Amino acid sequence: MNFSDTLMEQLQMRVVEANKDQVVMEMPVGPHNRQPMGFLHGGASVALAETAASIGGNLHADPATQAVFGLEINANHIRSVRSGIVTAVASPIHVGKSTMVWQISISDENEDLLCIARCTLAVKTRRQ
Numbered sequence: 001m002n003f004s005d006t007l008m009e010q011l012q013m014r015v016v017e018a019n020k021d022q023v024v025m026e027m028p029v030g031p032h033n034r035q036p037m038g039f040l041h042g043g044a045s046v047a048l049a050e051t052a053a054s055i056g057g058n059l060h061a062d063p064a065t066q067a068v069f070g071l072e073i074n075a076n077h078i079r080s081v082r083s084g085i086v087t088a089v090a091s092p093i094h095v096g097k098s099t100m101v102w103q104i105s106i107s108d109e110n111e112d113l114l115c116i117a118r119c120t121l122a123v124k125t126r127r128q
Helices: 042-060
Strands: 014-018 023-029 066-077 084-095 099-107 113-125
Touching: 014 042, 023 042, 042 066, 042 084, 042 099, 042 113, 084 113
Parallel strands: none
Antiparallel strands: 014 023, 023 084, 066 113, 084 099, 099 113
């Protein structure tokens, strides 16, 4: 997967670990992803969550014949931060032929839960 020139690059996301069972990503909190009141923007958390799920989903797919896309995501924002590094941990709940469901937890550096999300991915056959 090529992460250059993507939202990942703009939000300074970094993959720490990626395998079929778990994807771990980090993102620094700073001016590039804060909302006007100075806290981490909820949309940035959702982008991190969907990115982690999508990377994991793509590891289950055949890149020559399949494409994986976010179909639905929901998130509960439990608390927020103004600075530091946030970590997303994504794991599959369901891996099917046409859909996958991933659960993502985002925590701060103290391992306090910031956000819990569930992302449904669509698995599509690539057009030749």
